[in-house]
Amino acid sequence: MNIEVMIIEDDTRIAEINSRFTKKVAGFEVIAIATTGEQAIELLEIIQPQLVLLDVYLPDMKGTELIKSIRQSNPEIDIIMITAASEVDIVGHSLRSGVSDYIVKPVTFDRFKNSLENYQKKLEKLNFNENLSQDEITSLWRNSQQENSFVVEEEAPKGIDPLTLNKILHYLPQVKEEGITSEMLSKESGVSRSTARRYLEYLISQKKIYADLVYGNVGRPERRYFRTKHL
Template sequence: MSQISVLIVEDDVPIAQINQRFVEKVEGFKVTGIATNLDDAREMLTLLKPDLVLLDVFFPDASGVDLLWYIRQNHLSTDVIMITAAKEINAVQEAIRGGAIDYIIKPIVFERFQQSLLRYKAYRQKINQVQLVDQEEVDHLLGTVGKGSVSSQSEVPKGINPLTLQKVEEVIRETQTNSITAEELGQQIGVSRTTARRYLEYLVSIGKVRADLAYGAVGRPERRYYLKSPAQKNQESLS
């Protein structure tokens, strides 16, 4: 998957630079432009055609929400995350009505910012993989881009980190065979084999992954983990 291009629209230059550093800390994203006013932003949207815009609300000459609606009307392939100090509920409502996929209130906490970008990355990976969807796939897409976090701590047991869990799923999905061993996974994400197995077994327990023993030419059989296809999940729900 190619890098996701990001346009930052922020009139405070130091904050724009902080946003850029945050973006560049998240794998798979690159900042292609920074606009400090809405006129420049409109021009950059046409020239750069970014995948994602990080958009402030408050500008001296207008509201960032005006640009949000402009994007919805003229750049349908571009998505928007609002990053703003605006805490008024009407600002949040306008952003939602205008199609913003997230709303982050300043000052930015990197972990929350990272979660938002990782959700968006997972969403884009998913829509690039499928042409037709069933209800489960639609629910997953809406949940991926709509939740306030990748997965809240209350949704996973102790010892399972939501961000690490998402990374595990991404690694399995990106392997050519959609299968992996705990040792292979540990090497790819930089954790021990025991830790990798814990995450894989958790995915087995919630029905996202299945495990089989694979017998090689020599040595003991190894436990391989496979992502379940939508068809497999549907079959299980009917049985």
């Protein structure tokens, strides 16, 4: 039996991408798409999805407000946040509200698939076992991002924000063979050029990436950053 999914996303293009991503993961079925909080509430009164994929920035309310409504009227529904929001208060609210996972846009299919499959595994453990071992119980609370090879294992030092770091880490798999400059990363991630350079240099210290001087057409060298083989 498929896990029924409802997508709540105001950008119809992204909603369609999330829908196509969901359909590519075995065992999941999209049964509804809502583009506003009010529409989502109305649909939730009619349908009972197992899982909601929720954006934070909706035109009529924040997704965090909608979480409260879902928890009050449909406490059995699970929620995965898929959003550009990385503010600490929003992430903290989502965590305290029992959100299953938190994915920061732009979303890669691998990250999306990883989240849904981890959620599926958790459901299987809860639905097909009467008792669980300590290891199995621990795994139910393990954040799927901790299982993702792009997350830095050590505690980030002063000046390195974990949310910004993870945003950059999730972008790294998209870096092509020719590498990336701090200016290119700045444009892609929305951070300043100096911030992009600081985080890239930090990732070198973590052996997540490496840098080299590359000479362009005009002969001026530029520092480019490349993924290590395990990324």
